[in-house]
Amino acid sequence: MQEETHRALIDKYLTDSLTESEKDSFDLLLKDPEFKEAVLYEKRVVAAIKASANAKLKAHLKGISSNTPITENSNTNYIKKLWLSAASVLIIASIGYFFYTSNQPISNQFEEFYELYPAVTIQRGEGDEVNKALQLYSEEKYQEAANELTSLASADQPTYYLYLGNCYLQLGQSQNAIAAFETLIEVSNDSILTQHSQWYLALAYLQSNEPESLKALLHKIIDQQGMYTELASKLLNKID
Structure with a gap:
């Protein structure tokens, strides 16, 4: 249309x-x-x-x-x-x-829909490694941040997979981003964190030009009626 x-x-x-x-x-x-x-x-x-x-x-x-x-x-x-x-x-x-x-390629739509996941404010009491990783992320030093976040992300600390995946998106390493977000979805029990990771996984599929995987995930996001439903609907209309 x-x-x-x-x-x-x-x-x-x-x-x-x-x-x-x-x-x-x-x-x-x-x-x-x-x-x-x-x-x-x-x-x-x-x-x-x-x-x-x-x-x-x-x-x-x-x-x-x-x-x-x-x-x-x-x-x-x-x-x-x-x-x-x-x-x-x-x-x-x-x-x-x-x-x-x-x-x-559907990846042409990536810049329109992608927005970097914001870094949390670094607070006292956090470990030096965490502070260093988030500081590098805030300074847009994504390769260095990814190196630090790789050792921080785990089943016990799944949030760092979200930052790690965003680093990879910024670096154009779509497959690494997909792996990070998929791992986060698998290990997270937090519904909000899962919604974030599903949306960024969709963007990783978009950047990687994988329309079938992207469409299936967008339909899932829309059906869940969560925080990314409107964006998912808009993106689906763009690529359909």
């Missing part, structure tokens, strides 16, 4: 028939690099069609001017056929754009 809406807006833009409200929507969508590239692609196609049609028309007129008188009827019919041909090329280009957008 979204692809069809985007195609309709692009078609109207190319034919200068956007309404005021559609222009506003179109301008907002242009901030999306993927949509902007699609618009440029369609503009290049239309320009190529026009250039090709003009060249063919000039060549045709030049050729027939020296051989056959041009009647109004024959010339009109030719132009109609020429632009019908051009229109068919534009339709093919639009179909190409549809498949182009449909086949984009």
Whole structure:
């Protein structure tokens, strides 16, 4: 549905028939690099069609001017056929754009939905290792933080798996993130912590471009009607 809406807006833009409200929507969508590239692609196609049609028309007129008188009827019919041909090329280009957008990896949605799990305030009384790990996490030193958190995360301290998984997401190590969040879900008895880990596991599947696992987990999150239900529904609509 979204692809069809985007195609309709692009078609109207190319034919200068956007309404005021559609222009506003179109301008907002242009901030999306993927949509902007699609618009440029369609503009290049239309320009190529026009250039090709003009060249063919000039060549045709030049050729027939020296051989056959041009009647109004024959010339009109030719132009109609020429632009019908051009229109068919534009339709093919639009179909190409549809498949182009449909086949984009779902990981393209990651930046829109991912938000780093916040670090807790470091308090006195915590162990030096914990303070060091969370300080590194807060300073966005994710590889160093991951090194520290690996030794801290355990069945007795499952929260650190959440931080560890986020470090891996920041580092682009999707499979390590998946393993961390799956372990957290397995060992945690805290329903809130489990909800956090399920959502971040979904984001790890998203980053890793695993649509089937992602969709199954999103449906589960939605069915649970927890804190991430709305976000899960929004993401599912984006990738479906």
